[in-house]
Amino acid sequence: LKFVKYIAPRLIALTGLLVLFNWVYTEIFWWDDLEEHADVLNNMRKVEMDAPVLYFGESSNFNTSEKDVDKRRISDFLDDALLNVQVDYVEKGALHAGIYASLAKQLAEDARVEMLVVTLNLRSFSADWRHSALENYLSKVDMMLQKRPALLNRLLLSLKHYENLSIEERSATIVELWNTEKIEGNLGYDNISDWDRAVGSVGILNEDGSRNEELTQLATSLIKQFGLTIDTSSNRRIAEFDRLVQICKQRNIQLVFHLMAENHEAMKKLVGEEMIQILYHNQKLLIDRYHRNGVKVVDNLFALEDERFTDSSFPTEHYDDVGRKIVAQNVADSLAKWYPDKFVVEAIK
Amino acid sequence: MLFNSLHFLLFFPVVIGFYFALKARYRWILLLGASYYFYAAWKVEYIFLILFSTLVDYWMAILMSSRSSKKERRPFLVFSLISNLGLLAFFKYYAFANESLASGFQLFGVTYEWYEFESLLLPVGISFYTFQTLSYSIEVYWAKIKAERHLGIFALYVSFFPQLVAGPIERFTSLGKQLRQAHQFSIENFRNGARLMLFGFFTKMVVADNLGTYVDAFYANPEAFDSGAAWLATLMYSLQIYGDFYGYSLIAIGAALTMGIKIMDNFRNPYFSRSIMEFWRRWHISLSTWFRDYLYIPLGGNRGSQGKLVFNVILVFLFSGLWHGANWTFVCWGGIHGVVYLMERFSGKPAAGPVLSTIMGLKTLLFVNLAWLFFRSPDFSTAKSVFLQLFTSGPEGKSLELEAQMIFIVMFFLALDWLSRNNRFDSWIAERSLFIRWVTYAVLIFGILAFGGTDNQPFIYFQF
Numbered sequence: 021l022k023f024v025k026y027i028a029p030r031l032i033a034l035t036g037l038l039v040l041f042n043w044v045y046t047e048i049f050w051w052d053d054l055e056e057h058a059d060v061l062n063n064m065r066k067v068e069m070d071a072p073v074l075y076f077g078e079s080s081n082f083n084t085s086e087k088d089v090d091k092r093r094i095s096d097f098l099d100d101a102l103l104n105v106q107v108d109y110v111e112k113g114a115l116h117a118g119i120y121a122s123l124a125k126q127l128a129e130d131a132r133v134e135m136l137v138v139t140l141n142l143r144s145f146s147a148d149w150r151h152s153a154l155e156n157y158l159s160k161v162d163m164m165l166q167k168r169p170a171l172l173n174r175l176l177l178s179l180k181h182y183e184n185l186s187i188e189e190r191s192a193t194i195v196e197l198w199n200t201e202k203i204e205g206n207l208g209y210d211n212i213s214d215w216d217r218a219v220g221s222v223g224i225l226n227e228d229g230s231r232n233e234e235l236t237q238l239a240t241s242l243i244k245q246f247g248l249t250i251d252t253s254s255n256r257r258i259a260e261f262d263r264l265v266q267i268c269k270q271r272n273i274q275l276v277f278h279l280m281a282e283n284h285e286a287m288k289k290l291v292g293e294e295m296i297q298i299l300y301h302n303q304k305l306l307i308d309r310y311h312r313n314g315v316k317v318v319d320n321l322f323a324l325e326d327e328r329f330t331d332s333s334f335p336t337e338h339y340d341d342v343g344r345k346i347v348a349q350n351v352a353d354s355l356a357k358w359y360p361d362k363f364v365v366e367a368i369k
Numbered sequence: 370m371l372f373n374s375l376h377f378l379l380f381f382p383v384v385i386g387f388y389f390a391l392k393a394r395y396r397w398i399l400l401l402g403a404s405y406y407f408y409a410a411w412k413v414e415y416i417f418l419i420l421f422s423t424l425v426d427y428w429m430a431i432l433m434s435s436r437s438s439k440k441e442r443r444p445f446l447v448f449s450l451i452s453n454l455g456l457l458a459f460f461k462y463y464a465f466a467n468e469s470l471a472s473g474f475q476l477f478g479v480t481y482e483w484y485e486f487e488s489l490l491l492p493v494g495i496s497f498y499t500f501q502t503l504s505y506s507i508e509v510y511w512a513k514i515k516a517e518r519h520l521g522i523f524a525l526y527v528s529f530f531p532q533l534v535a536g537p538i539e540r541f542t543s544l545g546k547q548l549r550q551a552h553q554f555s556i557e558n559f560r561n562g563a564r565l566m567l568f569g570f571f572t573k574m575v576v577a578d579n580l581g582t583y584v585d586a587f588y589a590n591p592e593a594f595d596s597g598a599a600w601l602a603t604l605m606y607s608l609q610i611y612g613d614f615y616g617y618s619l620i621a622i623g624a625a626l627t628m629g630i631k632i633m634d635n636f637r638n639p640y641f642s643r644s645i646m647e648f649w650r651r652w653h654i655s656l657s658t659w660f661r662d663y664l665y666i667p668l669g670g671n672r673g674s675q676g677k678l679v680f681n682v683i684l685v686f687l688f689s690g691l692w693h694g695a696n697w698t699f700v701c702w703g704g705i706h707g708v709v710y711l712m713e714r715f716s717g718k719p720a721a722g723p724v725l726s727t728i729m730g731l732k733t734l735l736f737v738n739l740a741w742l743f744f745r746s747p748d749f750s751t752a753k754s755v756f757l758q759l760f761t762s763g764p765e766g767k768s769l770e771l772e773a774q775m776i777f778i779v780m781f782f783l784a785l786d787w788l789s790r791n792n793r794f795d796s797w798i799a800e801r802s803l804f805i806r807w808v809t810y811a812v813l814i815f816g817i818l819a820f821g822g823t824d825n826q827p828f829i830y831f832q833f
Contacts, residue, residue, distance in 0.1 A: 171818050178817075
């Protein structure tokens with residue numbers, strides 16, 4: 021009882037202080053901290069409240085090639101193709117479903133967004149991306165965007181209460197997943213490590229029979245990035261996309277997934293037909309799953325040829341201006357086909 | 370488990386709650402379980418190292434206690450020393466020793482090959498609990514204390530979670546005895562413990578972690594900065610390492626105090642020392658006294674010739690450097706401290722008077738700052754280049770600018786450190802008026818909540 025008498029007034033005083041501190045912090049310091057630690061939120065703050073279509077994208081949206089005549093983003097092209105509606109965008113390199121879900125929750129209550137188009141990037145399901153070094157930043161962003169008192173989020177930030185792993189820990193996890201995640205189908209390889217070793221040991225050969233190290237590295241990268249058959253029960257990306265679906269349903273926002281174009285020609289040439297089989301498998305799995313959940317999926321997976329990809333040493337979804345225009349046009353056409361009374365579309369100039 | 374983690378902030382109140390709810394005779398079980406959990410939260414496997422050290426020293430002490438002469442007890446002490454230091458040497462110094470040998474052989478054109486253990490991680494706190502348990506074995510050998518028969522109490526002495534991973538390195542005569550006592554809940558202890566923890570969290574999370582961001586930025590590419598930045602980074606590192614270790618120690622002492630267990634102070638305003646000799650009476654006191662009691666005095670201390678004294682002092686400082694890290698830079702850091710210590714010792718009593726005292730204090734601070742260069746630098750070439758940079762500046766070097774809030778944080782911390790120079794922080798704050806107390810608490814709490822460092826800054830002494 022003595023202790024209760026001692027502690028109670030102090031706890032009340034402390035609670036009052038905390039409420040005051042939270043107000044002071046939110047008013048004076050919060051936005052600076054967000055700018056420093058979760059700058060993607062600033063993109064959200066810049067979103068036009070009147071834009072009915074919002075496009076969420078990673079680096080594929082803004083990456084351009086030096087040779088590009090037209091430097092517009094995919095979302096810019098989409099905006100131009102859809103004549104009667106405004107399309108705004110939120111972008112940041114390496115964004116994925118986990119952050120999209122948190123960003124969607126941040127949409128202002130009075131925003132007029134009716135449709136959210138987000139990139140569905142096959143590579144983001146890979147162990148590489150699920151545990152890339154950028155995940156520390158992204159999981160920090162995710163933590164900062166949680167709807168809690170701002171001061172609590174700030175404390176959790178300094179306590180590193182997010183997935184804050186060292187490069188070594190992440191590398192070890194990635195290698196373990198390459199060794200343990202089973203590849204479905206009878207491809208002759210149990211897992212990515214097996215496949216990687218098989219291709220890497222022989223290598224990609226030049227016409228004269230010598231080993232081409234650059235192409236061998238690209239081939240093994242393709243295996244590591246795309247060689248998995250997505251396990252819907254354990255792949256965290258699935259759970260994150262599912263969360264996004266739920267948030268959009270609650271907000272009454274139509275969700276559209278933009279299945280990104282991948283360099284299938286390079287995959288077929290360097291890795292073989294097995295890789296294309298896996299692409300088909302994952303494509304069907306994702307489209308079926310999200311159609312069932314009321315999500316529209318624009319399928320651009322095989323929409324581009326090899327020459328449209330701007331990175332030759334590592335698999336990315338970076339397209340040249342023609343490539344960006346093609347995928348944007350496909351998205352616009354699909355939207356107009358699904359919602360003819362909402363969208364008027366024209367060919368992108 | 371880190372002190373500055375949500376995990377600990379949830380773990381600690383639960384332990385305290387159960388601790389006082391339990392009957393005193395069962396508390397050791399709770400604390401032992403909590404301590405192993407605390408350690409296993411980092412890496413489960415390495416619990417076995419603590420268990421090994423515990424069992425070895427427990428049995429060796431029992432065996433020693435039944436022998437009447439030192440000669441009979443000696444083999445058991447030797448076994449304890451070899452077992453504990455062997456583990457320490459393997460985990461901490463194996464790679465360092467082999468790399469040094471390889472470099473040495475290379476000078477003579479000989480290739481030295483050795484097996485590298487790729488997944489060998491340095492067990493957190495191994496240097497601390499090894500030294501703690503060794504102090505027990507040595508004291509039993511000297512027949513200064515009796516062997517502890519209760520394995521649980523002894524295991525708890527080795528692994529008591531507040532000071533398990535970074536000290537203070539406690540003696541069995543103090544901690545072991547307290548672990549047996551039935552501590553009643555005391556508001557006084559709880560209040561003082563909470564005060565120390567609050568100040569400790571501020572010192573670690575706000576002062577040290579934020580300074581660490583600037584220091585890391587500088588050391589990532591020292592050549593890019595100018596001379597002023599080199600001085601500022603050097604000064605900031607001095608404050609960072611102090612804040613980091615002092616903060617940790619305060620949390621450890623405070624956490625134990627809430628349970629009624631008193632752990633020794635590890636720091637007494639070391640940067641206000643007027644000499645290096647004084648500095649070592651104020652910095653990492655539990656380690657300094659360990660080396661004094663178990664190495665320096667057994668070697669003969671200051672008895673005998675001047676040559677013997679020089680040898681003993683230098684040896685202790687070199688070992689102290691090596692204890693800190695498996696790198697020649699640490700040995701060098703220890704060595705130069707030893708040399709200056711001896712210079713002060715042979716130059717007689719320092720002059721008295723406030724002006725001279727201040728000058729001596731500034732001189733000591735300057736030396737300690739410069740010596741930290743070797744501690745912070747990953748290698749000699751970095752240390753050398755930063756040292757030269759202090760006195761020469763490239764024309765295009767960047768400056769290192771502190772944000773206004775960081776300046777306020779540092780000034781506030783230094784003010785508290787200065788004001789509490791004659792007392793520990795908990796005693797000092799207790800004597801202040803209600804207004805001053807709560808203003809201080811408010812600044813500390815707001816600092817922790819709103820300005821904690823956001824970069825990865827693990828406790829510096831964890832690596833030791």
